[in-house]
Amino acid sequence: MKKIILTLMAAAAMTVTMAQQMPVAPDYLKPGDKVAILSLASTPKKAYVDAGVATLKQWGYVPVVGEHVLDNCHGYAGTPQQRLDDLLKALRDPSVKAILSTRGGYGSAMMLGLIHPDTLAKYPKWIIGYSDITSLHSAQVRAGNMSLHANMCGNLADKDADPVIQGYLRDILRGQLPTYRVPAHAYNQPGTAQGILLGGNMAVFSVNFSGSDQWDFLDRDYIADRDVILFFEDVGESIPRVASMLTQLRLKGVLNRVRGIIIGRFTDYKPQNGYTDMNDMLHDQLSSFGLDIPICYDFPASHDESWNYPLIEGHPVTLDVTETGVTLRF
Numbered sequence: 001m002k003k004i005i006l007t008l009m010a011a012a013a014m015t016v017t018m019a020q021q022m023p024v025a026p027d028y029l030k031p032g033d034k035v036a037i038l039s040l041a042s043t044p045k046k047a048y049v050d051a052g053v054a055t056l057k058q059w060g061y062v063p064v065v066g067e068h069v070l071d072n073c074h075g076y077a078g079t080p081q082q083r084l085d086d087l088l089k090a091l092r093d094p095s096v097k098a099i100l101s102t103r104g105g106y107g108s109a110m111m112l113g114l115i116h117p118d119t120l121a122k123y124p125k126w127i128i129g130y131s132d133i134t135s136l137h138s139a140q141v142r143a144g145n146m147s148l149h150a151n152m153c154g155n156l157a158d159k160d161a162d163p164v165i166q167g168y169l170r171d172i173l174r175g176q177l178p179t180y181r182v183p184a185h186a187y188n189q190p191g192t193a194q195g196i197l198l199g200g201n202m203a204v205f206s207v208n209f210s211g212s213d214q215w216d217f218l219d220r221d222y223i224a225d226r227d228v229i230l231f232f233e234d235v236g237e238s239i240p241r242v243a244s245m246l247t248q249l250r251l252k253g254v255l256n257r258v259r260g261i262i263i264g265r266f267t268d269y270k271p272q273n274g275y276t277d278m279n280d281m282l283h284d285q286l287s288s289f290g291l292d293i294p295i296c297y298d299f300p301a302s303h304d305e306s307w308n309y310p311l312i313e314g315h316p317v318t319l320d321v322t323e324t325g326v327t328l329r330f
Contacts, residue, residue, distance in 0.1 A: 023146045023196065023314030026124040028175035031060035033097040036090035037153060038066040039077030041132040042105025044153065046070060052100055052153030059170055066090065069102060080110035087111065091123035098173060102153045104131025117143040126173065128152065131303060134200030141198060141314040148172065149200050150310035162306045169310045177330040180309055182299055184325045187283040191294030193260035195227030197317045202232040206245040228257050229319050231311060233264030235303035239272045239281050246285050260294045260319040261286070262328070264301030294321035
């Protein structure tokens with residue numbers, strides 16, 4: 001009997017450990033919930049903040065604007081400590097259910113040297129943004145929380161904003177998870193894979209976080225025995241530099257743990273090294289790696305906010321790439 005009890009206790013402990021390792025979904029929102037509007041990187045235009053306030057009210061939420069949201073300290077929205085103070089205030093306030101970034105730019109990673117993963121783990125809340133906010137998404141997943149790679153304040157009341165994409169974000173916050181279907185691309189590599197979704201802005205996660213001991217969201221111990229679906233996009237990065245980032249991910253062993261790749265759209269770059277299209281280079285590079293996994297190109301994730309589907313980082317997904325199209329299921 002004692003042996004059976006010890007076995008059951010060991011199994012229970014293992015179950016708890018596994019549950020702790022899997023990122024948890026923050027609470028979904030209800031009408032009347034508060035959403036903090038914070039500047040976690042560069043200083044935004046006031047119009048961006050106003051747009052976020054108006055849209056959140058329209059969606060039935062109560063916007064709460066951070067103290068330092070319009071501060072300007074060398075282009076950043078206040079000092080790293082001031083931005084972190086706004087973030088911690090929102091995280092620790094039980095009435096605030098989500099955090100909407102005003103914009104990206106630069107600077108969100110500066111806060112990570114001032115905060116420990118255990119602090120984020122205590123307060124699982126949706127952090128919404130993309131671009132430089134990738135650093136906080138990686139921190140959230142590393143801490144054990146899901147995070148939301150999606151458009152920010154500047155897009156929410158834009159007259160050219162895509163209502164379908166806005167609807168996806170609104171629905172996810174309510175707990176209605178999407179299934180995305182996109183057209184086939186000539187370079188797609190067919191296959192089906194499952195795993196947790198990770199990634200974002202390629203320059204941010206490949207350069208700043210794929211080698212960080214404390215904040216690495218692809219840390220070997222953290223995702224041990226866990227499959228990953230990796231997605232990436234970028235803006236203003238040259239073709240050779242993106243090739244270097246991809247090589248870096250391979251040499252660090254990151255791609256050994258990836259079971260599927262979602263390539264978003266790269267924008268604002270020039271033809272270089274004999275390539276006129278970033279996808280041509282990416283296809284050549286990935287083909288040379290000999291990866292026997294599904295790969296899709298030109299997925300709607302990008303700095304073009306009319307082509308930026310919300311993606312839940314840390315959430316289990318199924319990626320199905322066929323000759324006729326791509327399906328991503330949450």
